[in-house]
Amino acid sequence: xxxxxxxxxxxxxxxxxxxxxxxxxxxxxxxxxxxxxxxxxxxxxxxxxxxxxxxxxxxxxxxxxxxxxxxxxxxxxxxxxxxxxxxxxxxxxxxxxxxxxxxxxxxxxxxxxxxxxxxxxxxxxxxxxxxxxxxxxxxxxxxxxxxxxxxxxxxxxxxxxxxxxxxxxxxxxxxxxxxxxxxxxxxxxxxxxxxxxxxxxxxxxxxxxxxxxxxxxxxxxxxxxxxxxxxxxxxxxxxxxxxxxxxxxxxxxxxxxxxxxxxxxxxxxxxxxxxxxxxxxxxxxxxxxxxxxxxxxxxxxxxxxxxxxxxxxxxxxxxxxxxxxxxxxxxxxxxxxxxxxxxxxxxxxxxxxxxxxxxxxxxxxxxxxxxxxxxxxxxxxxxxxxxx
Numbered sequence: 001x002x003x004x005x006x007x008x009x010x011x012x013x014x015x016x017x018x019x020x021x022x023x024x025x026x027x028x029x030x031x032x033x034x035x036x037x038x039x040x041x042x043x044x045x046x047x048x049x050x051x052x053x054x055x056x057x058x059x060x061x062x063x064x065x066x067x068x069x070x071x072x073x074x075x076x077x078x079x080x081x082x083x084x085x086x087x088x089x090x091x092x093x094x095x096x097x098x099x100x101x102x103x104x105x106x107x108x109x110x111x112x113x114x115x116x117x118x119x120x121x122x123x124x125x126x127x128x129x130x131x132x133x134x135x136x137x138x139x140x141x142x143x144x145x146x147x148x149x150x151x152x153x154x155x156x157x158x159x160x161x162x163x164x165x166x167x168x169x170x171x172x173x174x175x176x177x178x179x180x181x182x183x184x185x186x187x188x189x190x191x192x193x194x195x196x197x198x199x200x201x202x203x204x205x206x207x208x209x210x211x212x213x214x215x216x217x218x219x220x221x222x223x224x225x226x227x228x229x230x231x232x233x234x235x236x237x238x239x240x241x242x243x244x245x246x247x248x249x250x251x252x253x254x255x256x257x258x259x260x261x262x263x264x265x266x267x268x269x270x271x272x273x274x275x276x277x278x279x280x281x282x283x284x285x286x287x288x289x290x291x292x293x294x295x296x297x298x299x300x301x302x303x304x305x306x307x308x309x310x311x312x313x314x315x316x317x318x319x320x321x322x323x324x325x326x327x328x329x330x331x332x333x334x335x336x337x338x339x340x341x342x343x344x345x346x347x348x349x350x351x352x353x354x355x356x357x358x359x360x361x362x363x364x365x366x367x368x369x370x371x372x373x374x375x376x377x378x379x380x381x382x383x384x385x386x387x388x
Contacts, residue, residue, distance in 0.1 A: 024286065035170030041298060042202060042251050044072065044097045044113075045313075046148040047343035047353070050307035051257050052105035053079030054129055057303075058098050058148070059340040059355050062382040063229055065095070069384045074110060075353070075360070076130040079306075083376050084353070084362050087130025092122050099144055100102045101153040109174060111151050114143030114164060121151075121161075123175045142167070147202055148302070149215070149253050155204035156182060160213075162204050167317055168214060182234065184302060187227065192236035196225050196248075203253035205284040207260060213237075215250025215262065224248050224264050238262070238265050239277045239286035246271065254304040259324065261308040270295050276310045278325050287325045305344030321350050336363045360381045 012259035047057040055077045063069030066342040072094045075084045088094060090112055096115030102108045106129040111121045122141040124133040137329045140161045144150040144266065150162040159171035166184030188198040196218035203215035207228070214234070216225035224238030225248065239262075241248060250273075253262050260283060262273040276289040294314060319332035319342055338354040338361075345351045345364065352363040354373060362375040 011271055012102040043301050044148055045301040045340045047303040048254055049344045050102035050105055051359045053306040054106050055344045056100045057353050058100060059353055061198060061380055062157050068095060070095055071382055075099050078129050084381060089124035089133040089135060091135055099151040101151045103153040109146055109153055110365035119143055125174050141290055145319050149203035152204040152206050154240040155210045161205040162201055166201060183355055190234055192227055192234050195236060196220055196223055198225055203250050205253040205255050207255055208258045209282055211282055217247055217249040221248045225250055226262055237283035239288055252302045252304060256306055256308050259308040261304050263310055274312055276322055276364060279307060282339050289322055292320055292329050303342045311342030311350040313342060333370055
């Protein structure tokens, strides 16, 4: 199956078109990220799930980023579907990356991360699994940081955005209006920030009851750096880490219904590891997974499924998954070549989503043979040279 990927701009408002003219592809510098983490920078390839089980996967396709021929693409699969569909909103070059935040069953907000001259992040919304997008003049200024969880959706069209300058903004009306909540430096100076020696912000989320959450990197990690806006101030709510050897970074923070999942990169060098913390009461208490030894292997992708299961891809074709509050990680057979991320499937398992240039392949693990079987192959027509 071949899918045409063009940069048609007719759906965007005239004022936005003028602002986008000439914007291309080299990633803009970010003031946020896991600066002190042993597993850095944070990977943009990811997948998340809506509460109804619709899965969204973000992967990089095309050619060299140095030649501006890389394009980030968004794919979706409804809970009962057996195939992935290309659903990247049209209108903006996606070389900088895409952040996606589910807002409900088959509904989501997608944002383009800054690249080259693009200093803001345009937003698009969908209510039908990406089959159609609404693209108005809503945007985040300055643009979002270069992390997968820099945009989060809360109740009644509320949004939370972490910008590339470390500012946290709260949006209403799905981005129609914005106001500043805090910033990296201000939060680091609070009692909660000082307690863990917060160095950067890395993630945003909302609890099921509508509380704003932030995740970050801490170098004095008595607790993981997770903060909740309560009573007009930011409170530390992350799980206690009694034996963290080195910095701790929140690399993913996702709320699916009443379940909250935080993926933590702990330590550095040969002692680096990955942990998952789950909460069902807005961070009042946490269940910690066993540590997954990562060592010096690069963390290439983190994914959170509909049931708050977690999948990670490590360099060397290594894939690991863990179910909600499970006592052990499950090692997957060597991942198919080019696997960019794991993505939650309709049966609760994770598919392997692999890319090579303009080809995406989805692989499903057979329980009978413990081998990867090809689920689909999709050719995406990449507009090489359009962003140079």
